Amino acid sequence: MIGDTMTLLSLLGRIMRYFLLRPETLFLLCISLALWSYFFHTDEVKTIVKSSRDAVKMVKGKVAEMMQNDRLGGLSVLDAEFSKTWEFKNNNVAVYSIQGRRDHMEDRFEAAADYVKAHLPDSLKQQLQAFEREKRDGALSYGSILEQRILTVDREMLDKLSANHDEAGTTCLVALLSDRELTVANVGDSRGVLCDKDGNAVALSHDHKPYQLKERKRIKRAGGFISFNGSWRVQGILAMSRSLGDYPLKNLNVVIPDPDIMTFDLDKLQPEFMILASDGLWDAFSNEEAVRFVRERLDEPHYGAKSIVLQSFYRGCPDNITVMVVKFKSGAGGSSKAGE
Structure with a gap:
């Protein structure tokens, strides 16, 4: 029973790591909220969208840094930039x-x-x-x-x-x-x-x-x-x-x-x-x-x-x-x- 529970938790962890926390998923979430805000003009959603925009920028920055590190073959991204x-x-x-x-x-x-x-x-x-x-x-x-x-x-x-x-x-x-x-x-x-x-x-x-x-x-x-x-x-x-x-x-x-x-x-x-x-x-x-x-x-x-x-x-x-x-x-x- 304990083993089954651990397997389930491990599966949920993988879903969070490989799907819900992916930049693409965050982008889709922001776009969905933006469309809702644009067509229905709800103040609550507009606030969420503005906050999400800042979060997306930070995610994009981290992704760009990882990609740059890969392209440089392990060289410091700071040395290059x-x-x-x-x-x-x-x-x-x-x-x-x-x-x-x-x-x-x-x-x-x-x-x-x-x-x-x-x-x-x-x-x-x-x-x-x-x-x-x-x-x-x-x-x-x-x-x-x-x-x-x-x-x-x-x-x-x-x-x-x-x-x-x-x-x-x-x-x-x-x-x-x-x-x-x-x-x-x-x-x-x-x-x-x-x-x-x-x-x-x-x-x-x-x-x-x-x-x-x-x-x-x-x-x-x-x-x-x-x-x-x-x-x-x-x-x-x-x-x-x-x-x-x-x-x-x-x-x-x-x-x-x-x-x-x-x-x-x-x-x-x-x-x-x-x-x-x-x-x-x-x-x-x-x-x-x-x-x-x-x-x-x-x-x-x-x-x-x-x-x-x-x-x-x-x-x-x-x-x-x-x-x-x-x-x-x-x-x-x-x-x-x-x-x-």
């Missing part, structure tokens, strides 16, 4: 970036990202310099200038990439510092967060995701749809609802380039540092976790940027990961500025 890095350090700014478990480095070496890097900073600098010299047009502000230049770069890039049938797209996150203000423009799901004088996390941007009510309604009005495939995607393709590039979806008007602009009072916040990062970081860290983690490592050579990138990888992030940390210095009168 961390050889594909990019880093930068200058005064109060540090950047660290890894390709991670992706086949390509889309955060940096990709047509849309390269185009924006080559054209947006210079054109933005020229318009800001002209604005500072004149400051006569009351309709202009730092926010309006950021918006104009981002939309212009997107139009120019669409013309070039569509002519080559290049469907590349990119996010855009720009933080503009003046004497007493910080102006942030965001398109897509890269994200900024600031640590104020009390160590609190202050969101500098909000992700543009298809499942958000405002974005979902806009997509539906344009004749588009969203569907769940590991994450909510526009037309079943793009996991964010706004971007630069992505010309096939722009032609359908279901993805737009319009940035959100937010302005912050530096005298009030007196920030210690800010983090600007691609979505790979935010797959593994919340805003509050990221601020706590970096704050404890501001004395490191990369102000914690390198450490948080590597920690995101260790946590199973399957994506490219790029993090910039800007360390503020206290200025006269209690205000803060990003170095000299």
Whole structure:
């Protein structure tokens, strides 16, 4: 009798291990819940789906790591992946970036990202310099200038990439510092967060995701749809609802380039540092976790940027990961500025 019981328990254990805990089974479960949520709009299921999406990403990361280990014949996956890095350090700014478990480095070496890097900073600098010299047009502000230049770069890039049938797209996150203000423009799901004088996390941007009510309604009005495939995607393709590039979806008007602009009072916040990062970081860290983690490592050579990138990888992030940390210095009168 005891032997039969042990055999039954062993069989149940094998079923759990080889069927219920397989990534494919988790994917099917998430898709089923997503369809239920999409058609019946039950709040309880939506909460489950969002939690399941994060769990699926972690499972995919572990599966990718095992597969990579097999391909490398036992070599350390870290040795292979961390050889594909990019880093930068200058005064109060540090950047660290890894390709991670992706086949390509889309955060940096990709047509849309390269185009924006080559054209947006210079054109933005020229318009800001002209604005500072004149400051006569009351309709202009730092926010309006950021918006104009981002939309212009997107139009120019669409013309070039569509002519080559290049469907590349990119996010855009720009933080503009003046004497007493910080102006942030965001398109897509890269994200900024600031640590104020009390160590609190202050969101500098909000992700543009298809499942958000405002974005979902806009997509539906344009004749588009969203569907769940590991994450909510526009037309079943793009996991964010706004971007630069992505010309096939722009032609359908279901993805737009319009940035959100937010302005912050530096005298009030007196920030210690800010983090600007691609979505790979935010797959593994919340805003509050990221601020706590970096704050404890501001004395490191990369102000914690390198450490948080590597920690995101260790946590199973399957994506490219790029993090910039800007360390503020206290200025006269209690205000803060990003170095000299």
